[in-house]
Amino acid sequence: MQFNVNEKLIRKSRGNYRGNYLTPFAWVGGTWYLTNIRLHFESNAFNIETLDESIPLESINSINMKHPDFISSKLTILLHNNSLIELHVPERKAWVTDIANEIKKIKNEVEEGSDLYSIINNKIVEKPKGWLIKETIQIAIVAVCVSVICLLFYKLLTN
CATH class of the missing domain: 2.30.29.30 (Pleckstrin-homology domain (PH domain)/Phosphotyrosine-binding domain (PTB))
Incomplete structure (x- = not known):
């Protein structure tokens, strides 16, 4: 700075x-x-x-x-x-x-x-209108991505 x-x-x-x-x-x-x-x-x-x-x-x-x-x-x-x-x-x-x-x-x-x-x-x-829906969708997307990555690692390690 x-x-x-x-x-x-x-x-x-x-x-x-x-x-x-x-x-x-x-x-x-x-x-x-x-x-x-x-x-x-x-x-x-x-x-x-x-x-x-x-x-x-x-x-x-x-x-x-x-x-x-x-x-x-x-x-x-x-x-x-x-x-x-x-x-x-x-x-x-x-x-x-x-x-x-x-x-x-x-x-x-x-x-x-x-x-x-x-x-x-x-x-x-106060949170803006619709903040809970946006955060829920983003958390769900992150959870799906983590699950897919874990599944890929599992498949790689078990083959």
Whole structure:
């Protein structure tokens, strides 16, 4: 990652990224960087296509930490243009705190006793219409593929 002038690294960790689309298997692995200016993601070499995504901190509208699914490291970031960015990072509470701190600094709202978590939205993120059918179909396709591969290996090993 190339840093801009006056940009400093606040936090860095491995993680996953999913943009504004509804495919549950479209997560991209890589590294998340939080600077005093932006949230940046770089995909790793294990992905089919490379991704280099920067999100200016001032474009973040809210951060959602609660989700109806079982994945506890997931954050959903709503941007001012109503795009959703989903990410998985370890220590998500620390990430949220640091993101909120940096946004407050940008907005010059850091005051003694100010509410640090006003940007954090703890509402449950509602799934889009038809999400269960899409996820069920995709899981069924993966299960069939795994079964076919297992059957092929069985045939190869028993011949």
